[in-house]
Amino acid sequence: MGFLSVFPGLELFTQVPLITSVARVFLILFGFALCYLGYKEILEPLLMIPMGTGMAMVNAGMLMMPDPTNPQIIKPGTMFLNSMISNPNEIVNAMQVFFLQPIYTLTFPNGLIACLVFLGIGAITELDIFISNPRMSLLLAICAELGSILTFPIAMAMGFTSPQAASIAIIGGADGPMVLFASLRLAPEIFVPIGIVAYIYLSVCYAGYPYLIKLLVPKHIRGIAMSEFEIKEVSAGEKIAFSLIGGTVLCLLFPVAAPLFVCFFLGIIIRESKVSRFIQITEDVILYGSTLFLGFVLGCLCSADVFTDPKMFKLILLGFIALFLSGIGGLIGGYIAYFFSGKKLNPLLGIAGVSCVPTTAKVCHKIANEANPEAFIILHCMGPNIAGVITTAIITAVYVTMIPKCGF
């Protein structure tokens, strides 16, 4: 017995192909980097801290262990979770071995985790801000969906099937729960790499979009201080009625995406019903609790074998294309609105249409505020931001409903 066998994680480096060992070292360092960048708030800390920690530690904590499907075979694995098993007996056995398996099995394959995040998003959504200027907000949000639309044919041209291409294209909507939901419904076989790529890129929006904005929008335009925000307030009862009617119509239209819609509108109804304990539990516990486990489980799924899958490199490229196109589309929409408003509207509002609530709105506000300390545009940004969630949900629902139905 050699010295290395005292440390199974280190011994494994000598027992697996070189590429896997290199990928493990890279992912451990990458996990450290994500965690650090999250801590420094260069990337989105809510996701990157749990994801980076999970990624580093799952790749460090590998060992040779019996395969859960065939105990005679000894192969590299971890004590975290196994996403490859689907047989009910194996799942029950795995739940008694892998500590994250119950959370993964009971909340990921059925889309519950995405729905819980969406419930929380509903509970923090100020519907008034969207209703104040719905046409402009929707125009910007539709332009910012450029990536979700154009990436679909690009992915098909790169050899993905139409359900896989649609799941990848949803990354352009920059809405994590939608990406998870679409990939689980349309292409569960590539759900893990899509989920990882999507969430890493969503966080990169936080760091990358400021550069895109500074590259394409001159400083004097970035700093346009818009007029005081005028809100068209609607009574709570009207908003509850709207949520019930809107939610029912959307569920009738897209029954496959009904779980997402019901959670989103339930969140809005809870917010408007003013039941403080429900509001507290959805905002503080459900939203942040599910975000924590979502980030951590996705980090733990990012093992060396997933990363060395050749599809992963295509997904990384397509994820970048999707978010880049959405950013460009958003800025095009922003410039259209800027010229139509007589140069009074800040075109950065277009980037806020890339949903990712409330990250992109905060990014736009910060950039405008840097260019002109008197520009305080966060409320103006929230309109397109909320519209972005709605348009991404509709595009997801269209893909999830139409692709299997029309047999593309």
Next chain:
Amino acid sequence: MWNKKKTQGILLAVVGVFLARIDVFITLENTQLFSVSAIGIILALAGIAVYATGMPRILKKAMACPKCYTKNEASARVCKKCKKVFS
């Protein structure tokens, strides 16, 4: 308060849902089904938008808290969420 726009919105949405789910009643080719469903989806979404325009609104000035970005009334002195005092 119920009004004409809300009724129009709901009727439009019902027609849209009917068209979008027409495959329940008749069999169509994929291309035709896609076109009819797409028209139905657009009509139903337009119905929701028409309903929203029928919601009575009150115009108010609002401001965001510089610390937590929560929406407050323009005349507020203290943030309703983080209690920051506005200067």
